[in-house]
Amino acid sequence: MSFWQAFSHFLSMQWWITAPLPLKVTYFGLAFAVVFGLAAAIAGIEFGREAEDQVVEVTEDLLTIASLGGGPAPVMGLISFFARRRTERAVSSKC
Numbered sequence: 001m002s003f004w005q006a007f008s009h010f011l012s013m014q015w016w017i018t019a020p021l022p023l024k025v026t027y028f029g030l031a032f033a034v035v036f037g038l039a040a041a042i043a044g045i046e047f048g049r050e051a052e053d054q055v056v057e058v059t060e061d062l063l064t065i066a067s068l069g070g071g072p073a074p075v076m077g078l079i080s081f082f083a084r085r086r087t088e089r090a091v092s093s094k095c
Contacts, residue, residue: 036055036058036059039055040052040055040056040059043055
């Protein structure tokens, strides 16, 4: 596969549609780290160490918000999934 074929495949986003969810989460985390790492590096070069620290603090705050909001959601999803499965089995066994 040539470079242009690989590049056009990347731009078509077909790889994103067929990728499993854990891989999508990994890609998002990597992109998040790269974007904020570059922002911190550019801020450090342009405005000094204090600006870089501010970008790092914003990143930490966003990660805290995401973990507080996004952390309990999968746990509640798992609890509701198993509770629903258990109820469906109980109802189907009685019929």
